Amino acid sequence: MLTSLVSILVLGEAPPARVVLKAGDKAPELGVMDTKGVTWKLNSLKQDKVYLVEFWATWCTTCKKIAPTVEAFVREKRGDKFEMLAVSVDDDLAELRKELRTKKPEWPVLMDPDFSMMNRWGVVGVPRLFFVRNGVILWEREGEVSAEDLRAAWSKMGL
Amino acid sequence: MKKFTLLSLALLALSAVSFADTTKTDPETVCPVMGNPTSASSISVFYGSLLVRFCCDGCDDEFLASPTTFLEKAAEGKAPVADFLFDPVSHARLEIADAAEVITLRGIRYPFASKENAEAFREFPGTYIAMPGKESLKCPVMKNTVENPAQASGYADYNGVRYYFCCAGCDAMFKAEPAKYVAEVASAIRPVGGGKAPAKQTHAMAPTCAGCAGEARLMTGDGLAAKWMFGYRYVGTPEVAPRHRFTLDYAVTPRLTFGIERSGSDSRTHPVIPASENFFDWLRTSDGDALVMPRATWFASPQGKNHPSVVFGMASDRLSTPHGQAFFVTFAKTVPGSSVTPFVSVKTNTYEGKTVAPFGVNFGFGNDHVLQVINDGDYTHWLFTRMFDKTAVSLLYAKTQYWGFSVSMGF
Known part of the structure; x- marks a missing residue:
């Protein structure tokens, strides 16, 4: 509220309303590059395949905390029907490279150093996770997540 | 007869020079709009940190109307359509012709000052080539404005903006205290490819x-x-x-x-x-x-x-x-x-x-x-x-x- 008031006073106009994505909403565009240099778009995603889109950062302690759980889940389910898309919101790409050398992720790591995808997806904090299929949000979660949460979501999606 | 012989020899010598030059320094990029070969004398524009050459007058305007569409299309093709103006690892200005190694990735040629830089690039190329959507041609350290990215000594990315430097040494000063420098050039920040029309470079x-x-x-x-x-x-x-x-x-x-x-x-x-x-x-x-x-x-x-x-x-x-x-x-x-x-x-x-x-x-x-x-x-x-x-x-x-x-x- 205070931010809105300040924005109205300073800028003379209300800030754009924050996007809050829920299950059933259309997924916004990806529009960012991965660490191999490939630009990802929604239409790059395979038909009927489920993607776990996780916004994270190297400096995020909660991300580190849930990483073993998420990674174990992804390794178990990855295949023709499911893939992980890790979206790094690090603006220091040298730090990201260090992390990647250690973690050696098997899935695509997308980069959003100027937070353009983050803004489109209404993400204000990390970690933030979404299950997406055919351009539609199936499930979303902000903050910590457990193996049970992921399995429950998986079942709820009928997978 | 003597004059004719001399001229013939000279023209033969010129042919040799032309051939050597063609193989060593002629650009190998193609026009992103028409797909035709280009040369150093082709019309070209700067788009972000890229130099893009065109086969025909008018192709440049078509490209600038929708640059990302053409670059994405080029990323799927075999021939490069643009040259990156810097060593993407060191961020220092470097010509393709002066590079120790050149890597073509998704339609763009990247020059490297050393084999080590090229090796580092190969590991996670995307982390070196992601281009912010905004840029400043005004050096945040010296406050000089470079005419175009090719005139810059290097660049740094900070908070979603690419800042070009006028002189060697500015980058080190900037990296030590970026927040101190960016405030004074805020008015010079513009969208990449937008605002002022990119400079045309015509040989x-x-x-x-x-x-x-x-x-x-x-x-x-x-x-x-x-x-x-x-x-x-x-x-x-x-x-x-x-x-x-x-x-x-x-x-x-x-x-x-x-x-x-x-x-x-x-x-x-x-x-x-x-x-x-x-x-x-x-x-x-x-x-x-x-x-x-x-x-x-x-x-x-x-x-x-x-x-x-x-x-x-x-x-x-x-x-x-x-x-x-x-x-x-x-x-x-x-x-x-x-x-x-x-x-x-x-x-x-x-x-x-x-x-x-x-x-x-x-x-x-x-x-x-x-x-x-x-x-x-x-x-x-x-x-x-x-x-x-x-x-x-x-x-x-x-x-x-x-x-x-x-x-x-x-x-």
């Missing part, structure tokens, strides 16, 4: 030296195409002085060059300016009997939408300046929507104090060929030139009477 044979008939000099929109330029001209005149002419220029900045020239083959002349003479007196009164003469060119202004290019210079070409030193200013302006560039000069020289008004026209054919017709105040000369990246070779018909050729090489 062309400059109608620069009205005192130098038969001299093709390659230049970009920003000045000379190379740091050093060597030139040789042969023309089969009965007079000895203009027959052989050697020039060597050094670009102090891309727009300001100093050099020397040696004309004639008369053994009676001094090898250099006589040491006993005051340089300025000599310059003023010389009858041209020194073998090595100074020359200089200042590209004061490239042509704009509503004004011609302006070039000042001095030279001592013996074809159009029989003795002494010539001083000239040349104005040139391309006819909009055409490849025709008329130019007019005012030239005066120390030989009889004669002042004349040379004039002429450059006719462009395709991207690489130019026919120049120039009247130097006394005679008309014809020059047909094939341009490469940093080399030009020309066939000369001097005084509409004598055949010759010239070659100009940048390095």
Whole structure:
């Protein structure tokens, strides 16, 4: 509220309303590059395949905390029907490279150093996770997540 | 017969030069709009940290209307459509031709100063090539504005903005305290490819030296195409002085060059300016009997939408300046929507104090060929030139009477 008031006073106009994505909403565009240099778009995603889109950062302690759980889940389910898309919101790409050398992720790591995808997806904090299929949000979660949460979501999606 | 043989040998030699140049330095990018091959003399634009070349006039406007669409399309193709202007690992300005290694990735060529940098790039290329959507051509450290990214010494990305630096050393200062520097250049931040129209960089044979008939000099929109330029001209005149002419220029900045020239083959002349003479007196009164003469060119202004290019210079070409030193200013302006560039000069020289008004026209054919017709105040000369990246070779018909050729090489 205070931010809105300040924005109205300073800028003379209300800030754009924050996007809050829920299950059933259309997924916004990806529009960012991965660490191999490939630009990802929604239409790059395979038909009927489920993607776990996780916004994270190297400096995020909660991300580190849930990483073993998420990674174990992804390794178990990855295949023709499911893939992980890790979206790094690090603006220091040298730090990201260090992390990647250690973690050696098997899935695509997308980069959003100027937070353009983050803004489109209404993400204000990390970690933030979404299950997406055919351009539609199936499930979303902000903050910590457990193996049970992921399995429950998986079942709820009928997978 | 002797003249014919000499000319044939010279043309054979030129063919060899052309071939070597083509394989070493000619761009290998294709037009992102039409897919046709391009050359260094093609119309080109800066888009972010990229230099993009086009095959035809109009392709540049089409590209700029939807750059990401064309770059994404190019990413799927085999041939590169653009050159990255920096070593993406060190962020320092680097030409493709000067790179220790070049990697083509998704339609773009990236130059590397060392094999180690190329190796680092291969590990996570995307982390080096992601381009922010905004940029500032105003150096956040020195507050100087670079004309385009090719004039920058390097860059750094901070908070979604790419900042270009004017000088070496600015990057280290910026990285130490980025927040301190960015505030003062906030007003210079613009969207990549938006705001002010990106600078066009057109290689062309400059109608620069009205005192130098038969001299093709390659230049970009920003000045000379190379740091050093060597030139040789042969023309089969009965007079000895203009027959052989050697020039060597050094670009102090891309727009300001100093050099020397040696004309004639008369053994009676001094090898250099006589040491006993005051340089300025000599310059003023010389009858041209020194073998090595100074020359200089200042590209004061490239042509704009509503004004011609302006070039000042001095030279001592013996074809159009029989003795002494010539001083000239040349104005040139391309006819909009055409490849025709008329130019007019005012030239005066120390030989009889004669002042004349040379004039002429450059006719462009395709991207690489130019026919120049120039009247130097006394005679008309014809020059047909094939341009490469940093080399030009020309066939000369001097005084509409004598055949010759010239070659100009940048390095």
